[in-house]
Amino acid sequence: MTAARRSGQQDRVPPHPDVRTISLQQVLEAVVDPVRRLIVGELYAAGEDLACGTIELPVSKSTATHHFHVLREAGLIRQYYVGTSRMNALRREEFDEAFPGLLRALMVERERA
Amino acid sequence: MTAARRSGQQDRVPPHPDVRTISLQQVLEAVVDPVRRLIVGELYAAGEDLACGTIELPVSKSTATHHFHVLREAGLIRQYYVGTSRMNALRREEFDEAFPGLLRALMVERERA
DNA sequence: CCGAAAGTACGTCAGCTGTCAAACTTCGAT
DNA sequence: ATCGAAGTTTGACAGCTGACGTACTTTCGG
Numbered sequence A, B: 001m002t003a004a005r006r007s008g009q010q011d012r013v014p015p016h017p018d019v020r021t022i023s024l025q026q027v028l029e030a031v032v033d034p035v036r037r038l039i040v041g042e043l044y045a046a047g048e049d050l051a052c053g054t055i056e057l058p059v060s061k062s063t064a065t066h067h068f069h070v071l072r073e074a075g076l077i078r079q080y081y082v083g084t085s086r087m088n089a090l091r092r093e094e095f096d097e098a099f100p101g102l103l104r105a106l107m108v109e110r111e112r113a
Numbered sequence C: 001c002c003g004a005a006a007g008t009a010c011g012t013c014a015g016c017t018g019t020c021a022a023a024c025t026t027c028g029a030t
Numbered sequence D: 001a002t003c004g005a006a007g008t009t010t011g012a013c014a015g016c017t018g019a020c021g022t023a024c025t026t027t028c029g030g
Helices: A024-031 A033-044 A061-073 A090-100 A103-107 A106-110 B024-031 B034-046 B061-073 B090-100 B104-107 B109-113
Strands: A075-082 A085-090 B077-084 B085-092
Touching: A024 A033, A024 A061, A024 B024, A033 A061, A033 A075, A033 A085, A033 A103, A033 A106, A061 A075, A061 A085, A090 A103, A090 B109, A103 B104, B024 B034, B024 B061, B034 B077, B034 B085, B034 B104, B034 B109, B061 B077, B090 B104
Parallel strands: none
Antiparallel strands: A075 A085, B077 B085
16 A cells, blocks of 8 residues: 555645656647636636636536646646645746746737737 | 739749738647647748758658648748749748747747757 | 535547648749 | 659548546535
């Protein structure tokens, strides 16, 4: 029995890749999807962590889970639980260091609106 | 008979969209492909117009044509003929104005190498 | 203890798109 | 006139992926 398996709460902490190991390819594949860009945009604009449920998305819950997963794998967000809610945090500074100017450039839609 | 049909050379000038009418979505769909990013990178690094044939690509000619087409439609390159060669020009300044910082951010792979 | 809430995991399916080969067009050179 | 070089066009096809529903898990409140 591993340390992670001893605690239900720890089990629910998903793996987060080191942003420096992530390729631009992976990042672009993540942000090319409009729903995922919507998520990133909401987090960017909010300036604080948001639960999955508080971000209105035009897709089903299972699809939303998929999108959050892709964003996490691409190093764009960090996820952790608070009760039954899964919180999402934009990994802004880390990401900016690895891909300077990219996040900002992607927010052009939001800034125009 | 239209003006365009009177001259073979004019027929071969493909349509170029106004960069300001292009969505970020379309741009991302263009640059998410690694072959297309390679093309943009070569033009970016070369600093001058290049014929399709002078850019070595790991795909067949017909596939290459497809990629150039997508880049043109996304407002990233301008194409014109010189003899049988089709020249490609990066629309750098126009593009930067419409999507500030994006092109630069996408060149992170090249700058690391 | 039980039910509701919030997500997750899984299987499926449809649509998109990157790929190629083959046939064609255009232009320059011989 | 012909041939070759350089691309284009046109299908066809395979693989990916975004979408969903359903069943499941975990946590909190009553």
